[in-house]
Amino acid sequence: MKSHFSALAALSLLAATAASAAPPPLSLERLADDALENDRVAWDFVEGITTEVGPRQAGTEAEARGRDWAVKWLKANGFAGVKVEPYKMQTWVRGEERAEIVGTFAQPMKITALGNSASTGAAGLTAEVAYFPTYADLVAAPAGSLAGKIAFISHDMRPTQDGSGYGFAGPARWTGASLAASKGAVATVIRSIGTENHRTPHTGGTTFAEGVTPTPAGALSNPDADNLERMFARGKPIRMKLTLTPSAVGETDSGNVVAEITGRDPKLPPVLIACHLDSWDLGTGAIDDASGCGIIAAAAKQIARGDRPLRTIRLLFAGAEETGLWGSRAYAAAHRGEAIHAGIESDFGADRIWRLDSNFTQSAPALYQRLAKAVARFGVAPSQEVATGGADLNLARESKSAILDLQQDGTRYFDLHHTPDDTLDKVDPVQLRQNVGVWTQVVGILANEADAITPGA
Template identity: 55%
Template sequence: MKISSFRVLGLLLCSAVLPSAPVFAQAPPGSSDVASLRAQALGDTVAWDIVEGITTEVGPRPAASPKEALAREWAVAELKSLGFANVRSEPYTMKAWVRGEERAQVVAPFEQPLVIATLGNSGSTGPKGLDAEVVLFSDLAALTAAPDGSLKGKIAYVTHTMKANQDGSGYGPYGQVRRAGPNIAAKKGASAILIRSIGTDSHRVAHTGVTTFEPGVTPIPAAALSIPDADNIERMAKRGKPLRVHLLLTPKILENQPSGNVIAEVPGSDPDAGIIVVAGHLDSWDQGTGAVDDGAGIAIVAAAAKRIMDAGQPRRTIRILWAGAEEVGGDGARAYFARHSSEKHVLAMESDFGADRVWRVNFALPESAKAVQERISAALAPLGIVVGHDKAGDGADIEPLIASGVSGIDLGQEGTRYFDLHHTPDDTLDKIDPAQLAQNVAAWVTVLAVAANAQEPLR
């Protein structure tokens, strides 16, 4: 095994430790080995090569589709070429939602075409479409308050006031318009629903995303309008004349389709020290090429893990999880947990918020790891990363692990422009800044360099 210069320095400083021991286990907080890894990672190109490769050679990767299957093949080959151990695909089956045709047009009072995107799990209008009056609601609460049966034969339309912010926190409450709105409209008797896209841009592209219908509720056709088109129909409605839309959506569900997760590892020297999972998701929506969501995320975690691997064997095993089928409900996360829940996971982290710079770190560690938290915080400070006050554990691909009691660390990225791109045709490679992508890798390397080698228990 090649010994790097910072490892030699660590051995000289800690001559009582065997040469095969992980260097970072002995190094004091802020030591030159962690600083060296952090500085070197700011010039990282591996993450760029990964996200460039998957967007160029595979492109959009809808869950349980042939393109997601191609992405798994690509991923296994890529992770093996990077030198990771135990690289494999772990298959499962699921229902696959297929978009079909999507068209919409205002037919009265002012005939105009609309730019829409069908929502995942939407029902179908049938091949002829439907033509109906639109009933506007100012928010989800107004739709919820509508009397049962009052929307029979109508198309519901729901708007909202989501604004851009640094941490993306508006997505939780405003995203309910998409996640829950169609189910509520169906229960009110609506024939279909249109929503203002859950986004913060002003481009004429619509934001897709998954919606969920309760058992026993028949899915109705559901689509998002581009924000300029949403503004336009709201202006039309203010003219006081009935608003009618023709809507054509022809999605379908395919049963028992193959999906899967891709796993790779940096084996640790101490099996009893536990496993650190670093996750992102391999699937994407079908409109763009899945660069920001989540090609960047899988690239960041793999590039960081490779730098730790190349520096020498860590104490803890680092397991890369490139999960399948995140976008349609987290099937990959559940499949991973079902297969691996009996293993000793001590920490889980996820990158799934684009490629802009990391500005904040949050923790969910036990009191026994307080010193680890302090060392990580100090080592991240030179990257301009501050300590937040929220509890860590965010990310659909690690949600079952976190719910089971596994510790978490969140590296929060700048999110001001994320929802300009999220789930749209604009999610493409040109939106990624290589320097900010490398700063993410540097942040992840810093955390892993400390956490993977800490002597303190992490859980």
């Protein structure tokens, strides 16, 4: 009996010694620094989904495969509460795409259909082209002046670090076709909303106002738009044959993928971190937005290596962002009334974060200053700009929650946005890791903040 108790005592002593020898959890700062130098999780996600799934157009079988892949990956990486929250949506798919100048200066051009474009029919349509150097010129065109013509809308988008050129040039795509159709145009072509000079047209959604019958709409590559402008400079009428045969397939299934790192007090409002899982179908959606999903997941997993956070960190991999924020709206509707501590989204590529914006810089200055100081070592500057949040943060906006924007360098983003060039080789692993480091630091601070944050710019 004595030897039995002696053995038990020895085992207890060994267990106590082992426990005391276990290293303490890494500090948040150490975790963020480690992510900067060593993270492989974000790259693993982006490389995996772009290789094994590829393009993930909203509402299609490919998007469904992307959801299944993401669920499996999240579970394999230790996330809790992984599930799909389904919803229905209206789905559009592209068909044949051709544009050619006929008659004077005859030659083919590179074009892609815009989302929600109507079809020309298989035979295509041929019409004279009316040139508008800017969207404002189209606005000024008299009612009925485009009857029977194809409208061509150009612009002068330039690269900017903050992506502000998109707001300047975007209306040509967002509402240009509707405006042209309201003035009689039978179709619309635009200069691609992009900043590169490759012969790779940029797709993206267009919308038609209530009462305006949708017409065929496409985007020319920037070199082809340049060429078309040179043709007009020669002073002769230009005719184009346009063949676009997309189709609206009606209601289909989509869904949001959600997961979490459960906090010590799950009753507290969570930190909501978001990205979107769908992509356009021309490239593989590496920049827009597999990188965003990889970044937020890697940061959450990195935080989980340390002390368990006070608040739950909830991940939202939104579906169907590209064709109308279907996932963001569905998530907000399904969770209406739920409080959110703070919301952040990564959806501007994978280049480095350079600025920290919030909607509480003035109302919670001590917290903002703590965040700004914590990320200064990553080359992130403070800001007085008011954060408005990514497209998939409808719930955070509707609940008037704290919102942050971790502004990424957008200088080359619109070279790749919505093009066939949105592929894995465009992701810089070093800058990707900088994103994970900054996100780890910021989300870790927010998830351990006991007090509610009052927005107020």
